[in-house]
Amino acid sequence: MADTHSKKILLIIGGGIAAFKSLDLIRRLRERGHTVTPVLTKAATEFVTPLSVSALAGEKVYQHLFDLNDEAEMGHIELSRAADLVVVAPATADLMGKMAAGLANDLASTLLMATDKRVLIAPSMNVRMWDHPATQRNLATLLEDGILTSGPNEGDMACGEFGFGRMAEPMEIVGAIEAAVNDGPLKGKHILVTSGPTHEPIDPVRYIANRSSGAQGAAIAQALLGLGARVTFVSGPADVPAPMGVDLVAVETAAEMLAAVESAKDVDAGIFAAAVADWRVASASDEKIKKDGNGLPVLEFAENPDILAKVCASSTRPKLVVGFAAETQNVIENATAKRKRKGCDWIVANDVSPATGIMGGSENDVTLITADGAEDWPRMGKDQVSQKLAEKIAEALS
Numbered sequence: 001m002a003d004t005h006s007k008k009i010l011l012i013i014g015g016g017i018a019a020f021k022s023l024d025l026i027r028r029l030r031e032r033g034h035t036v037t038p039v040l041t042k043a044a045t046e047f048v049t050p051l052s053v054s055a056l057a058g059e060k061v062y063q064h065l066f067d068l069n070d071e072a073e074m075g076h077i078e079l080s081r082a083a084d085l086v087v088v089a090p091a092t093a094d095l096m097g098k099m100a101a102g103l104a105n106d107l108a109s110t111l112l113m114a115t116d117k118r119v120l121i122a123p124s125m126n127v128r129m130w131d132h133p134a135t136q137r138n139l140a141t142l143l144e145d146g147i148l149t150s151g152p153n154e155g156d157m158a159c160g161e162f163g164f165g166r167m168a169e170p171m172e173i174v175g176a177i178e179a180a181v182n183d184g185p186l187k188g189k190h191i192l193v194t195s196g197p198t199h200e201p202i203d204p205v206r207y208i209a210n211r212s213s214g215a216q217g218a219a220i221a222q223a224l225l226g227l228g229a230r231v232t233f234v235s236g237p238a239d240v241p242a243p244m245g246v247d248l249v250a251v252e253t254a255a256e257m258l259a260a261v262e263s264a265k266d267v268d269a270g271i272f273a274a275a276v277a278d279w280r281v282a283s284a285s286d287e288k289i290k291k292d293g294n295g296l297p298v299l300e301f302a303e304n305p306d307i308l309a310k311v312c313a314s315s316t317r318p319k320l321v322v323g324f325a326a327e328t329q330n331v332i333e334n335a336t337a338k339r340k341r342k343g344c345d346w347i348v349a350n351d352v353s354p355a356t357g358i359m360g361g362s363e364n365d366v367t368l369i370t371a372d373g374a375e376d377w378p379r380m381g382k383d384q385v386s387q388k389l390a391e392k393i394a395e396a397l398s
C-alpha cells in the first residue's frame with residue numbers, strides 16, 4: 001500500500017453529473033485510511049443526496065454558509081483549515097469561475113477563499129465548456145495560484161459528446177490526492193516506471209511474450225509512492241495489479257510502451273523495469289493464421305526500439321535513469337557493458353536463470369551497477385529491493 005498515513009480531506013462536491021463518482025471517491029479514500037469531510041454545493045444536491053454522502057463519509061455533511069448549527073459546531077474558517085487538503089470533485093465550470101474570480105457567496109466558495117491549505121480540483125464539464133476560452137483562462141489563473149488538478153480525461157460524456165471534460169476516475173484522484181499530501185523525500189518529484197512484459201502480436205489471437213510478472217516494477221512504484229513521489233506507471237500486461245495511486249498507462253506492445261514513455265512530461269527519474277520484447281513479428285497478420293495445408297508458418301522478426309536507450313539519448317532525459325539487466329550468465333560483466341551501451345546512470349542487474357527462481361518469484365538477488373562500480377545486495381524480497389532502491393533514488397534526486 002502507498003503511504004496510508006491518515007489524512008483529512010475536505011471534499012467539496014460540485015453540481016455536475018460526475019458527482020456520483022464522488023461517492024466512490026469517498027469510499028476509496030476511507031478504504032485507504034483517510035477521513036473525508038464532505039461539503040455539498042446547492043447544485044450538488046440535485047445529483048447526490050446529503051444522506052448518501054454522509055453515510056459513505058461517516059461524517060456530517062456541510063451545506064450552508066449561514067447555518068447556525070454548523071457555525072456553532074465548526075465555523076467555516078475552521079472547517080477550511082482543519083483539513084490537510086481541500087479537494088473539489090467534480091469541479092464544475094461555475095466553481096472554477098468562482099475560484100478564479102475570488103467569489104465567496106456560498107459555503108463552498110467561501111471555504112475555498114478562506115483555506116490556508118492546498119486545493120486540488122477534478123474538473124468535470126461538457127467538452128465545449130471545457131474548451132471555452134473563459135474556462136481555459138480560469139484554469140490558467142488557478143494553475144498560477146498553485147491549484148493542483150487531476151484530469152479531466154478524454155472520453156464519452158453523459159451528454160453524448162466526446163472529448164476532454166470527463167472527470168478523472170476516483171482512483172486517479174486518490175493518486176493525485178496522495179501525491180499532494182504524502183510527505184517524504186520524493187514529494188514533488190515525478191517518476192516514470194515501466195513494468196511487466198510486452199505482448200507482440202503474431203495474429204489477432206496469438207502473441208509472443210515473456211515470463212515477467214511485473215512484480216518488481218509494481219513494488220518499485222509502490223515504494224516510490226510511499227516516499228511521496230508522483231508515479232507514472234507504464235505497464236505491459238502483468239500478472240500483478242498496478243499499485244493504487246499511480247497514474248497507470250496500460251500498454252501491450254513495445255511500440256505502445258515507447259509512445260507512452262515519450263508522452264510523459266517533466267520526469268525527474270525514469271526506472272525501466274519492464275521486460276520489453278526485443279523483437280516483434282515483422283508483419284503481424286490481421287487475420288488468424290490457419291492450418292491451410294501449405295506447411296508451417298514462418299515468422300519474420302523485426303527489432304523493437306530500445307526504450308531505455310532512446311530515453312537516455314533524448315533531449316528530455318530525466319536527471320536519473322535506471323535500467324535493469326536480466327542476465328543468465330556473466331551478470332556483472334554484461335550489466336556493466338549494458339549500462340555504458342544504453343547510457344543510463346544505474347543498472348539493477350539480476351541473474352534470471354531458472355534455477356534462481358527470480359523471474360516470476362517474490363525474491364530478488366541484485367547487483368547495483370553505477371559509474372562507481374558494482375554493489376552487491378543480499379538476496380531479499382522484491383519489496384525490500386524496491387524500498388532500498390527508492391531510498392537511493394530519493395538520495396540521488398535530493
Ligand code: CTP
Nearest residue numbers: 272273274276304305306307308323324325326
Ligand atoms: N529495455 C527497453 N527496451 C527494449 C529492451 C530493453 O527499454 N526494447 C530496457 C529494459 O526495461 C531494461 C534494460 O533495457 O531496463 C535491459 O533489458 P535487457 O532485456 O536485460 O537487455 P537487452 O537490451 O534486451 O539486451 P540483451 O538482449 O543483450 O540482454
